[in-house]
Amino acid sequence: MKLRQLSTVLAVSVAAGFGGTISADAADTITVTSWGGSYSESQRKAFHEPFMAETGKTVLEDEWNGDLARVRAMVDTGNYQTHVIDAESGQLVAGCDEGLWEKIDYTALGFGPEDFLEGAAHECGVGNISWSFVFAYDKDQFPDGGPQNWADFWNVEKFPGKRGLRKSPKWNLEYALVADGVPLDEIYEVLGTEEGLARALAKLDELRPHVLWYETSAQPPQLLADKEVAMSSAANGRIYTAIVNDGQNFEIVWDSQAMDFDFWVIPKGHPEADLALEFIKFASRPERMGDQTNYVSYGPLRTAAVEYVNPDILPHLPTAPDNTVRWFKTDTQFWADNRESLTERFNVWLAQ
Amino acid sequence: MFAKVANPTAAFAPGSAELQVQLRRAERSKKIWALVLIAPLFLFLAVTFVVPIARTLFLSVENPELRDMMPDLAAALQAWDSDGTPPDSLVRTFAADVLTAHENRTLARVGKRLNFSISGFRSLLLKTARRMPPQDSPDLLAELTALDKRWGERRYWAALKQASTPYTVEYLLAAVDHQFNPDGEIVEKPPERSIYLTVLARTAWISFVVVTICLFLGYPIAYLLATIPTKYSNLLLLLLLLPFWTSLLVRTTAWLVLLQNQGVVNDLAIWIGLWDEPVQLIRNRLGVYIALVHIMLPFMVLPLFSVMKGISPTHMKAAASLGATPITAFLKVYLPQTLPGAGAGILLVFILTLGFYITPALVGGPSDQMLSQFIAFNASTAVNWGMAGALSLLLMVGVAIFFSIYSRLVGVRDLRLG
């Protein structure tokens, strides 16, 4: 018991270091917590600076690494260090289940789920950007035309070479079902059954001798560049950076992409939740969302934002019309419920 | 008393009680000083070694979620004999505690614990909390079952009962591929969910192969080091230890660069015509052996070197003068004297290899992962401390079994570690 008390004390003291620049009586100061780096920079230019110019309020920035324990400590003690947090879908769902996020009042925002891509307007958070898990190939290795879809990814006769896949069940099981001809809207339904899981693993079995399993999201562009693999699953942003910054001759295959979202969330019980909502409403304006694409290759989630998107970056966005012919949304709830079980099955399968 | 001490002949008569007391006093102060001097070390070991290990092992049997977050339900479940359907009172306690936990935002954590027993339990709990039927309903269980038919299955209630005890062996069972069935009996996990015993055997096998390779490579190296003049042997020892100056991760990554399909070794081999197509040297068992042997070799060479250094060269001369051929002399005189060093090297390398994870994770394929990899996975990715603790215990027990067999066969007292 002593140890648990100790860890609570530690958590609180860590939380005390969270931000810490907010002044108590400043109703015109808002703290926005995000992921840092070029991503935070794009938010500063597209949201924070215009918001300050329009409202005269001050936006402070903070960073986090997705640790919900810090949010829990904040909510438990009432010592709020931030108004708005940029959360990935995993944190959105987990925090929502634990009651760490305020419920979003869409009527107060003046827009609703119908204005967003499906699943982007969540009861606990408002979607802001989309990123996607896709596969990419090295065009040098396929001068006569590369693979077009996940069935081609599985076709090692027509498209020889190693395949890079992430060493985790998430997305591999989905892709296996896609390659096996399961309609995109039935993926999670099928995967939820024992037969569906067996079907996915059997499909993965076909590819097993040709797979190079990677661990971190930084590896795929490197593996492609080193010609260790002919094609690899990857996060679209990583491939985009390799193409644009490093001049690699890679091609992203968007067919049946697994899209995932980031969300704006508000810590539960925040006394200035209305201020947070005001910021979210501002940041959800179509032209603001479109403006963000001038700085980063993530897609806006509000359908009306498409016309404001930087045309140069458009082909590289998960939400671009050409890229969303066939796509599915990663079912975060499904993974929250089944991660342990599927990981166990996947690990057993992998270790065979 | 004072007068007696002042008179030495009286105080220190041989065998007198005073002499005994004097001796004990002198020895006691010596002992106290010795204890004072080693106290910081003991403290350090206790804080950095014993406590974390004890804590980890404790985690593997701890079962706190229901006890802390749904205390009433835990007590009610304890009283239930888990035969047949749950009684109405239990269901009502359950409903009340689920609502409380939902309000306290602890339900998701309970759900995560229960997901370990039955997957999907987490969402079942959260869904139930959100749409809880009225508490005054005459047949609450029927209402729950109407909400989700899984509440009609006994195994969900049995899993709740399993999670209600203050301590559980569920994680330990899972570490050896066993689980409870709804009747509370211990049964084997189905093969598609059994992994850890295979991994444990594989870990032991990889360690065994690495030890064997290290022994056969390290013995001649140690012999060379022990027999050449000191100025050369110091230089070679330095070269041997040079890898320790760079981080493990850097060394492992260097092997990736060297051994990958477009790597230095493959390019060179193709260029000089050893083989035509790139050969898979990494992300398979071969890569694991190469990288692990590279890391472990010094741990074999150093104890061997230390022992060989202590063997007088005249022993081999003596054996020759006594009529032994060089081979007989080596087998009967030299080799037996190096056994304590070899024994220490084998022990060190085997136990260190058993616990390795970063290297196999990076240079091995999916079927080359060792037990530590799964501990790390459970601790950092899956955040399942109970499972991580149970697997740690499995590894420690594995080491202990090896150590006891080893000490019986070889004898640990005679080992020379350096």
Place this chain on the structure above:
Amino acid sequence: MTLGASVQFRGVSKTYDGQALVVDGLDLAIHSGEFLTLLGPSGSGKTTTLMMLAGFEVPTSGEINLDGRSLTNVPPYKRSIGMVFQNYALFPHMTVEENLAFPLQARGVSASEASARIRRALEMVQLAEFATRRPAQLSGGQQQRVAVARSLVYQPSLVLMDEPLGALDKQLREQMQLELKHIHQSVGATFVYVTHDQDEALTMSDRVAVFNDGKIQQLDTPEHLYEKPENAFVAQFIGENNRFTGQVEEVSGNLCRVSVDGGVTMLATSVPGLLAGSRSAVSVRPEVVAVDPIDVGYDNRLTTQVLETIYHGDHLRIRVRIAENDQFIVKIPRQLCSGPYEVGQPCEVAWMAHDCRALLDAPE
């Protein structure tokens, strides 16, 4: 009794670096059954000579024969030579018994025969009751006895010993010297013994070869070495010695008169080949010098004074100055002491010409 082997070294030289000769043109005949000691300071070539005989070193030139057969190209393990090392070289992982069984097993001796021989060998060195102990459980002296027993258990006709008593204390060493001598007499094998300790050499040997600079300076019986050293090195190295250098004035038969540097003339026994007018080293042993003798028949009689008196229990040493030598030592047995010999007290020292040798060379 084994019949001892005979050994011949013919023109054997050894160099390690191609420049300095550690052993320089060695000719040496070792007789069957004798106890021969190679004596010399460290670096004199005695150990190298032994190691060449054992086969651990290869001569750069020359030939070694054992009982008339050349040892060239015969590896050590085929020479069947017994060897005792300075640090015993007992195998620590074997019991005493197993150590002794080792050479017998290598020769395929049957187990029953082996155990009888081991018992006899251990009885010879009085260690029968220690058969099952490990070497580490024995004292240094006991370990050395085991090493001796091991070198004899397979009855070699030649046994080599490389400073075997070097690590023992003085008393034990003296006891072991006698034991080794008795063992030699009882087994009949040829013993070749290396030491830098002249007492050891004189006590045990039938003959001693005194080594210096890779060459044998003198090969002789202990009595002759002590009493009739042929050159200054041997005189200096064997026993205590007062030494003068000077000019030979006259040689007459085996007597000569030497004018010692510093202005004293002495009568001495001349070694063969000493010529008038040549330089010579005169050697006087401390125990042959009388102090204040009543007898007037001494050939050399000099007046001097006591510089120092050193008490040695069984004898007394007096240091005096003779000519330029102020380190002249006189040894007086306890029972012959007649005076207090206080420092500064004048005294007379005297010795006979036949107790004093004028040697050929005068190495500085």
